Amino acid sequence: MSVTNLLENWSQFRHKHPVGDQPHEEYKWAMSIDLDACTGCNACSVACYAENNLPVVGKEKYSHGFAHHWIRVERYWDADGRDFPDQGAQFLPMMCQQCEAAPCETVCPVGATNHTADGLNSQVYNRCIGSRYCEANCPYKVRYFNWYDYPTTDNVWPEPMNQQLNPDVTVRGKGVMEKCTFCVQRLTAAKSNARTEGRTVRDGEVQTACQQACPTNAISFGNLVDPEAMVGKQWMQQQVQLDKDKQAKDAEEAASKLRGYRILEELRAYPSVMYLERVRESAI
Amino acid sequence: MTKDIREDIAWAKINKDVLKSLEAPRKLYWVIIFIALAMIGVAVGCEIYQYQTGMGVSYKNNSHVWGLYIATFIFWIGMSHSGTLLSAILHLMHADWRKPIYRFAEAMTTFSLMTAGLFVLVHLGRVWMFYYALPYPSERWIWPNFQSPLLWDAMAIFTYLSSSVIFLYVGMIPDLAICRDNIHAGWRKKLYTLLALGWEGTDRQWRSFRITYLTVACFLIPLAVSVHSIVASDFAMSQQPGWHITSFPPYFVAGALYSGCAAIITLFIILRYVFKFEEYMTLPILKKTARLTFAISMVWTYLNLIEFASVWYGHDQASKDVLIYKATGHYAPFWWGMMFCGSIVPLTLAFKRFQTNIPVLFVVSILLNVGMWLERWMIVAPTFANGYYPWTWDHDQWPSFVQWGIVFGSFGWFALLFMVFCKVFPSVSMYEVKEMVYHRSQASKKNGLATKGAH
Amino acid sequence: MIDNFDRRDFLKVLGWGGAAVALSGCGNTSVEDGREIVTSYSEPAEYVIPSIGVYFNSTCAQCDAGCSIMGRVREGRVLKLEGNPDSSINRGKTCGLGQAGVQAHYNPDRIREPLLRSGDKGEAITWDKALELINSKLAGVKGEEVAFLTGGTSGHINVLLKNYLAALGSSNHYAYDAVSPSVVRAANKKAYGVEMPRLRLDKAKVVLSFGADFLGAWVSPVHFSQQYAQFRKGTRPEGRGVLVQVESKMTLTGANADRWLAIRPGTEGILALGLIHALGAAGMKIPGGIAQDYSLERVSKDTGISAEQITKLAALLKERTPSLVIAGSAAEGYAHGTQNAAAIALLNQVLGNVGKTVQFPAVVPFPQVLPTVGNRYALQALNDEMAQGKVKVLFNYGANPVYSAPAAMKLKENLGKVPFKVAFAHYMDETALQADLVLPLDSALEDWATSVPEYMAEEAQINIQQPLMEKLYPGTRGMGDILLALLKQRRADEYKGYEDFYSYLHSAVLQNKVALGGTGKDDDAFWTATLSKGLLKLPCDAGKISDKITPTAIALPAPFAADDAYPLQLIPAVSASLRDGRHANLPWLQESPDPLTTIVWDSWVEIHPKTAARLGIVEGDIVEVTAKNGSIKAQAYLFPGIHPDAVSVPLGNGHEAMGRYAKGVGVNVFNILDAVFDKGTGELAMHETRVKVSKTGKRVVIVKDEGSAGGQQMGRKIAARVTSDKVDLSGEV
């Protein structure tokens, strides 16, 4: 065990974010969410509970802020002071943005949350000691801590509800942090199948659970490296670039007539989720 | 105003007076020990409950993930700077008035670090896995994340703690020999014999001792500064409004020295009474400490204003929002409380007559530390409650009795360690007081002669 | 082949009777000659690979929309439900309620064995005993003294149910649905000739919805959500569609509108006629006499919607055609609901939408399997019968009237007058608690059935529901099996060939292979293919919808005048997840925030901030909502999306029984509804209850997802919005 060793390992473990200097090779998973299509129905959120073994914490715990939805559908009102919100509400599904330069990763004392080669922010439950620094530094506050030992908490998964638990996903115990994984278990299975067949995953071959449920197809998901992927086409068309903290189109004089944007992009976390602005008819 | 240390105290009397503190303190000592134990009981009960049930019982939550543990952790780290300030910095500056009081200040350093360390553990969701954060070689070649300020914290605190223990110990060696030579046979005699490392007071020993002590002191100063800078980095290196502030490291260090000084005044007053140290812990020393505290309070106030100004005139709306929230939101009473305790209350120390008024100083010093504790809480909490992401703003979060209980108990734990230390080891440095008396007698002789000669 | 059995009767037994399509000869079946095996997915067959999830197709039974689903099964357990992409109803999608189907299956509070109840005690008995008990209780009871209360039913359950009642000599099938759009159905029938026309949101340039929450809880939400996504696409030839929602309480659909108009409760019809008037004023040709009296000023005054807004809306409707006007539950919920719905249908006709965006629906050509849709009138009728002591034996399946009937109906009391009550149930709900015999049902994921959705898209289809795994409890049974067993008590000969409901369905499908699209296919192959697809698509001729304008005399009352005793209108809101309360015991749904208030695990009273200010109410105040027939107490939520003259409380919670997740959560607003009925149909008018709201002095912190910023973005660009003139959607992918 030499110092060299330690440092060498280090550089591999904590590589630069793989954009620009080290482009993604096979996969870069990304999303785009069309807020004009999203109706705020919450199907995505329930689907995520079903897929990812999320605990239902109950009213008392919910009241203390222990809600455990990896994807939450936020509802905003206009702040224009009118009597009625007569242009409706604005819904926003918010989950881990799988930042390329994730603020959560650098601060974790034990390296339990990392960047994968596929451009995901991963979470190693086994390694996590529960310092919660990652969530403290996440701009979007989308990490969820196991404040209790939900598997042994009454009425979280009472017999036979536990039989529904997805065996491809760990049931997390108390004291570890977790968050949306982009349904990494599905990605792993798809990649493994593709590898067996000597190819890469085709667009549409793998869907995240929230995407699959979404009744309005508001969520697109796929591989930005794949030129055929819908999600990449959307990013391209909207002129949103992954490794920018300010998009060129936003600098244009008369606003660009495009509606792609990333939330809190200026914080330079390089999120992998692009949102498309909600549209409101100007004629009525 | 009572007198300063007399220049004609016999050395044997110094030994006798200090060694007495190892034997028979006032009854109040035992009352303090009992209260401390009771307080620890509360904290242990809370921790057992939290450990068994989960961190949830502390009532933090998913957007407000840190609470009083981290705030109190910073508080105790800050407290630890007292010892280093008095022992090392003032030692290098040849401020000899520090001599009667540096020993207990050093003990404070050690024990506050030990208390602070506990908060790191208490805070962890999986305390039983805390060692993952230590850089030990493992067969899987898994290292902690050297990028994380929290890891620097772990290492800095560990280094600071070990260095402080060494510093405390080294500085005690001549006194331990005195203890060895004066105490009746028993376990303590054996302990002192062992710890005194065969000290005889030879020239060579003194020479080596001086050099060692000076070296450790020099080492400790940058370490102390770095420790609180690193604790500041936990916040400054993050990307949260209200935290990523360039001036945080010096601000934290100033705050640390400030609370350390204030705590010295509190403990000075308590020790002086409990162990009947009136003769050594004199009012002129208290006066100097009070003045030092006043100076630091003004530095802290200045840094605070700098921070507000830079946020106010900066372009970061989110940070500005946090500042406004601190001043007007749910935490406003605590934030203004901090301003009052930290910047207004110390103004009393500017008045000569209060600089030696024990009841006033006692109250003021405690208020200063309440202020400094509030300062830490006001750094941690409002950013969570009013951060970047409005959907998760949480203005109603309030720590549960478990958090309060553990914070409360930590004072008991500190008091226990401290009081036990004072009963087992000489809390006034005998050899340095002797030096002091010696220097003074020499000086007054010289002065006397000079005066005479002038006539 | 069964001897002495008339072919027509045979078809009736199997549910294809009266079919309007050519039937093949009945040249098989394998029922006698080879026992078919229901594949047990927990005994590993060759296609079951441990650790690999396999998908089996079935049908979602969480609501009547009839979405097709695929269940992911691994090691014999069903883990996750996804939408089946082959169904034109949901095209691979599901709603949150559908997702929670697995929790209905694995629910810890399911009843696990037949219970004979006396007083508060239940004694477990065997199925044989239970069925025998029913038989004996029916002895000496006249046919007309037997009643069967159900929810909406369809498919072969419907067939067996009807046949069973026929065997008992009864015609008393009461199909009850507490939240069905039954008034709109009746109005549609009158206006277009069909109860549920096919609504083409995807073709409409403007959708004007009068309180139809088609994205939330109305008729077929997943289907409409898909259509809505099409409608919103800027790349569509018609361009991005514009949604205008008119309602007194904002629904999920209203929250998605380009323009949401808060209308005075009950004046929807007035606005519809006002729009016709305005269209006329704008130069559109309106058949003589229609809506003459509905001048802009009057309509604006009555509805509370500004003249400017009405004019703008009329201009939009005139300019962008085709549009689509939909009447929803908010419009139909009044004593003049039929009139409101008729006025709205008339607007559609005047705009020329009928035939374009209002089309003839796909129809399954077998009347026997068609859905018997539920309504509220049915319960009213049954209640009257019970009150008069005319019901001696009552069966209840898929309905929980003790929970959902207004207290004013005194239903529980009347139930007491029925000597023998059988409840087929999943949970010990409020109604099961009143039954003498409680028979536990299989979950939808372990049971066989066919079903026909009431609302079908471009294709007619019969949905197959099949077990996705072995039963969790040996003591439960499928409704089909139970009905078959009961039928065998009466008509042993006709049904002796069917060992169980599975073999019955098997015969039924193969019997009609040709009509079901299996011409020339091997029986087994056809059957396997059917199960594997999870649905049968049927050829069907598109009928023609009547597109002539039917200017029936529409009589709309003046808006309700202020009433000092009960100044506010109570709007019971149908939540997309809890619906009529049957899903209250599914924890995912309880913890899934209400989309608009983000409240979880409770009921609340939505009240406009202005009204609240007037009454001195702040968020979290426990308020008492008092109607003539009782009151409820719940937390107040200040909600901008509600008319100041109304308050709204969601339906679905407030259970006194049912299970650990439902019991004691929130309040039951069904209880306090006034017994006011729609004059056209006799349906309970859901929105006709008037209330007063008062503070109780208690206050709570509302448990919700929304944080302290109260749904504001605080100047940050989080959920961004752009007006249509500032964006170019045409190039989007």
Ligand SMILES: Nc1nc2c(c(=O)[nH]1)N[C@H]1C(S)=C(S)[C@@H](COP(=O)(O)OP(=O)(O)OC[C@H]3O[C@@H](n4cnc5c(=O)[nH]c(N)nc54)[C@H](O)[C@@H]3O)O[C@H]1N2
């Ligand atoms: N009698 C007998 N002997 C056998 C075998 C047998 O069948 N019978 N099988 C043989 C075979 S095939 C194998 S693979 C070996 C297995 O032998 P071992 O490798 O010794 O296996 P375990 O005892 O399962 O696990 C070792 C330890 O790892 C800990 N552990 C679990 N997760 C983690 C983690 O994330 N980090 C760290 N640091 N520790 C963790 C566990 O608590 C446990 O203490 O045994 C061999 N020996």
Ligand code: SF4
């Ligand atoms: S969204 Fe938050 S949790 Fe996810 S990668 Fe970014 S910083 Fe980390």
Ligand code: SF4
């Ligand atoms: S909670 Fe876990 S993942 Fe997050 S920073 Fe702490 S140890 Fe790392």
Ligand code: SF4
């Ligand atoms: S991608 Fe998967 S894990 Fe993430 S929110 Fe969607 S369903 Fe949940």
Ligand code: SF4
């Ligand atoms: S399922 Fe789709 S439409 Fe519904 S809230 Fe989620 S993203 Fe929006």
Ligand code: SF4
């Ligand atoms: S709409 Fe009804 S049938 Fe369709 S998925 Fe949802 S609950 Fe199931």
